[in-house]
Each structure stands twice: as C-alpha cells, then as structure tokens.
Amino acid sequence: MVTPAHQWPTGVALAPERRLALIEWAADRDAVIIEDDYDAEFRYGREPVGALQGLAPDRVVSLGTVSKSLAPVLRIGWVACPPALAGPLAEHKHRSDRGTPTLDQLALARLIESGRFDRHLRRMRATYRARRAALLTALAEHAPGLRVTGLAAGFHAVAHLPAGADEHRVVAAARARSVGLYGMSACRASRAATPARLVLGFGDVREQSVVEGVAAIGDLLTDRRRSTGP
Structure with a gap:
C-alpha cells in the first residue's frame, strides 16, 4: 500500500523511476498495489501528479475519498480496481457493512454532475x-x-x-x-x-x-x- 502522489507525513511524491520499479516488483511477484490517493484534489503550484494506476491498471487498486474534499462524516470513498477484483471487492463490501447510505451517494453524484463539486474544490x-x-x-x-x-x-x-x-x-x-x-x-x-x-x-x-x-x-x-x- 502506497501514497505515491503525496506521502503522509513526509509530503514527498514517489519519483518516476521508483514508480516503475514498484510496478516491476508487482509484476515479478504477481502482486497487487493499493494506491491511496487521499488528497489529490489539493495540489498547489503545478499540475496534478498522475495516478500510479495509469501505469498498470491490471496491478493497481486505486482508492479515493471525499473525506478531505468535503467531510469525513460522509464516509464515502471509491475503489478503481482491475476488472477481475471488482466482483469480490463488491461482495466483501456488502458483507462487511451492508452498503453505504444511498441518499448520500446520490447527493454526491448530483453535486459532481452539476459542476458544483468542481467549484467547491x-x-x-x-x-x-x-x-x-x-x-x-x-x-x-x-x-x-x-x-x-x-x-x-x-x-x-x-x-x-x-x-x-x-x-x-x-x-x-x-x-x-x-x-x-x-x-x-x-x-x-x-x-x-x-x-x-x-x-x-x-x-x-x-x-x-x-x-x-x-x-x-x-x-x-x-x-x-x-x-x-x-
């Protein structure tokens, strides 16, 4: 599990050569990398750092959340994962907490679709x-x-x-x-x-x-x- 865009607590970004080495390590060991992209919306002074998942979508599970951008109390996040893991992850999520409140998710979707989420950011x-x-x-x-x-x-x-x-x-x-x-x-x-x-x-x-x-x-x-x- 890594935070390549902005590591806590040092604040550094994972260098390109180390990103490639990590992908190679995962491929050699048939491993999965979990990328916690917890505050990607708040980067200052330069363009956002690319997601590690873009380099190896078949090896990287990317996590996102609105805990930083909106409020932790919403308890809403998301997982972008290789297709083969989507079913098992969804089943495990359902068994662990019986699902995230639907109304909260619909409200967030409306916020995003309307453009108000971008304005807020x-x-x-x-x-x-x-x-x-x-x-x-x-x-x-x-x-x-x-x-x-x-x-x-x-x-x-x-x-x-x-x-x-x-x-x-x-x-x-x-x-x-x-x-x-x-x-x-x-x-x-x-x-x-x-x-x-x-x-x-x-x-x-x-x-x-x-x-x-x-x-x-x-x-x-x-x-x-x-x-x-x-």
Whole structure:
C-alpha cells in the first residue's frame, strides 16, 4: 500500500523511476498495489501528479475519498480496481457493512454532475493555498533559515529542526505557549526523535492563527535561545 502522489507525513511524491520499479516488483511477484490517493484534489503550484494506476491498471487498486474534499462524516470513498477484483471487492463490501447510505451517494453524484463539486474544490484550493502562504511567510519572518518541505499538496508541511535540536522539548515548550506541534517521531515505527522534524498542519487553522502561532514559537524552531542564552 502506497501514497505515491503525496506521502503522509513526509509530503514527498514517489519519483518516476521508483514508480516503475514498484510496478516491476508487482509484476515479478504477481502482486497487487493499493494506491491511496487521499488528497489529490489539493495540489498547489503545478499540475496534478498522475495516478500510479495509469501505469498498470491490471496491478493497481486505486482508492479515493471525499473525506478531505468535503467531510469525513460522509464516509464515502471509491475503489478503481482491475476488472477481475471488482466482483469480490463488491461482495466483501456488502458483507462487511451492508452498503453505504444511498441518499448520500446520490447527493454526491448530483453535486459532481452539476459542476458544483468542481467549484467547491476551486474555492477550497484558494483557501488552503492562502493558509499555506501565511505559514511560509510567518516562518520566513519568525524562523528564518528553517527548512520546510512537503508543501506541494495537502494540508501540512514538514519543518526540519536545526542539528542538535530536541524534538520532544520543542513540542513541549510550544504547547506550554498554547501552540500545538506534532513531532515526526510519532509517525516513525521506531519512534526515533532524530532527525528532529515537525509536522505543521494548516488545514483547519485560520490564517491569523497560523501567523500568531508561528510568531509565538519562532525562537524554538530555529533554536535561537541556545545561541543567545537564557
């Protein structure tokens, strides 16, 4: 199972050569790849990344959802799979939950067919792009020199803390100032806190709150207190 368009939590896209290697691996082992394309609608600054399924439709099961584009509470997603798997997957879906509510699906279909879903996506892309810009501007002002990656799509960025920084201490100090940060260590199987990185979410935070939050913790992100003393 992979997230080739925008990996969580690093935010990177799977390189073309690695996509081809993955397809080759699946073909050699008669395997199936599950592609979780969970936030493809929210990409900034360049054209959307092509789906892995387009390279090998007989080997890739592609998953999509409206949890990011509309609301998780709708519980609506979809599967695009090789024809041979369509029947078994549909049967398993039916046995597992007796089906997704029909009215919700019909409402979503009408939203898509009418063009209102596309208009909604354009409006929300502009909203999230503005929050992303506010985050970058605030970081440039209050944490100059901080390396930030993973911003091509989605609703979060990855901040690379300076060498020698203690990820856990930075998170604790920020929360003492009422700013919620999340360390990359929580996303690692080993729970290793090095290299020290932070996952900065901006999806449900207004622009002003983003600016105020970064201003409150800028010294923690660049570790300026170590160089200037207590």
